[in-house]
Amino acid sequence: xxxxxxxxxxxxxxxxxxxxxxxxxxxxxxxxxxxxxxxxxxxxxxxxxxxxxxxxxxxxxxxxxxxxxxxxxxxxxxxxxxxxxxxxxxxxxxxxxxxxxxxxxxxxxxxxxxxxxxxxxxxxxxxxxxxxxxxxxxxxxxxxxxxxxxxxxxxxxxxxxxxxxxxxxxxxxxxxxxxxxxxxxxxxxxxxxxxxxxxxxxxxxxxxxxxxxxxxxxxxxxxxxxxxxxxxxxxxxxxxxxxxxxxxxxxxxxxxxxxxxxxxxxxxxxxxxxxxxx
Ligand SMILES: NC(=O)c1ccc[n+]([C@@H]2O[C@H](COP(=O)([O-])OP(=O)(O)OC[C@H]3O[C@@H](n4cnc5c(N)ncnc54)[C@H](O)[C@@H]3O)[C@@H](O)[C@H]2O)c1
Numbered sequence: 001x002x003x004x005x006x007x008x009x010x011x012x013x014x015x016x017x018x019x020x021x022x023x024x025x026x027x028x029x030x031x032x033x034x035x036x037x038x039x040x041x042x043x044x045x046x047x048x049x050x051x052x053x054x055x056x057x058x059x060x061x062x063x064x065x066x067x068x069x070x071x072x073x074x075x076x077x078x079x080x081x082x083x084x085x086x087x088x089x090x091x092x093x094x095x096x097x098x099x100x101x102x103x104x105x106x107x108x109x110x111x112x113x114x115x116x117x118x119x120x121x122x123x124x125x126x127x128x129x130x131x132x133x134x135x136x137x138x139x140x141x142x143x144x145x146x147x148x149x150x151x152x153x154x155x156x157x158x159x160x161x162x163x164x165x166x167x168x169x170x171x172x173x174x175x176x177x178x179x180x181x182x183x184x185x186x187x188x189x190x191x192x193x194x195x196x197x198x199x200x201x202x203x204x205x206x207x208x209x210x211x212x213x214x215x216x217x218x219x220x221x222x223x224x225x226x227x228x229x230x231x232x233x234x235x236x237x238x239x240x241x242x243x244x245x246x247x248x249x250x251x252x253x254x255x256x257x258x259x260x261x262x263x264x265x266x267x268x269x270x271x272x273x274x275x276x277x278x
Contacts, residue, residue: 002068006258008033011096013089015039015079015139016106018053020213021159023061024246025103028254030070034101037092038062039075041106047120047127047174048108050218071096079106079135082142089142098150101257102143104136104185105159109215110174111224121173128177133184140192144201153200155257156192158185159249160205165268165276170231182207186268193266202265204256209237209272211244238274 012029016022017038026036038061044052058074065072073095077084092099108131110124136158147154162168164182169175186205193203210216210232216225225232252271255261270276 003032005033006260007101010034010100011037011092011098012101012103012257013037013039013092013099013143014103014105015135016053016159017061017074018042018058019061020053020215021208021211021246021249022103022105023057023064024250025105025253026061026065026072027068028247028250029101029257030065030068030072032254032258033070035071035073035096036065037073037075037088037096037099038065039077039079039088039106041078042076045108045127045131047110047112047123049110049112049220050214052108053214079104079138080130082138085138086142089146093146099143099146100150100154102139102154102156103159103253103257104139104156106135107132107159107215109178109221110172111221112172112174116172124172124174125177128174129181129184132178132181133188136181136185137188140188140203144192144196147201148196148199151199154202155261156196156201156203157253157256158189158203158205160185160207160268162207162209162270162272162276164205164207165270166235168231170228175231189268190266197265202256202261204265205268206249206252206256207268207270207272207276208244208249209275210242211246211249213246216243235275235277237272238277241273244271244273
């Protein structure tokens with residue numbers, strides 16, 4: 001279904017755009033007329049136990065966005081590499097002419113049950129913080145300048161998690177870093193909201209509960225969940241929703257990036273059936 005064209009003429013830069021929530025955001029924004037940059041590592045990070053996105057996944061995002069009549073620029077880059085991210089933003093502006101919306105969505109989840117060595121803990125900690133805290137910083141750091149130069153504002157949305165509002169731990173380096181980085185981006189968001197508000201650039205976070213994407217729809221996660229349900233359950237849900245559809249998160253993001261939210265900045269928006277309500 002086509003939208004109302006409320007993002008016509010805008011360009012959205014989405015990290016982790018090859019599949020899952022990133023692809024859903026790309027299609028949702030494209031339906032409203034936006035052109036899309038889908039940036040993804042499209043490769044495996046060794047410490048991650050489930051298969052990450054592939055170049056074919058990234059091409060599929062391009063195909064689906066183009067089917068909706070929008071342009072889609074695929075970029076293979078690692079959000080941990082600030083220079084690669086800077087090149088990606090320059091390519092965006094030279095190919096698509098501008099940059100109005102950025103969605104810092106790339107993420108990984110370490111679901112490695114059992115004992116871990118100190119080396120494994122350090123590796124997972126470093127990889128998770130690298131992608132989900134440094135990677136988010138890198139993204140915001142490089143997208144702000146074209147938005148400032150354009151002079152007509154912008155919108156940045158960072159994907160955190162319910163684990164960015166509540167504690168989650170299984171004792172491992174990866175899950176410790178997941179929770180720490182998802183909390184960390186709230187501080188980053190608030191600081192950037194203050195810094196960039198004068199340019200009408202809005203910065204917000206979204207905090208989804210479990211979402212049906214390949215990050216959790218995989219054999220490793222099913223095994224992990226069977227033994228660690230207590231780790232993953234933050235508190236009872238207020239609504240009878242077990243798992244979100246990626247579209248639930250895309251709908252919240254569409255509102256945040258649209259002019260309907262022009263007065264909204266510096267907020268941490270849960271999309272979580274009420275689990276972080278208290
Ligand atoms: N699925 C869930 O249950 C859930 C819940 C809350 C929050 N989140 C968060 O939502 C975001 C999107 O995850 P998803 O559910 O779509 O999972 P996903 O695994 O389907 O998608 C994540 C994407 O990020 C990409 N990526 C990972 N590391 C990268 C890097 N270094 N550079 C560039 N791209 C990289 C992956 O290749 C993949 O395409 C993540 O930040 C995740 O932490 C997920």
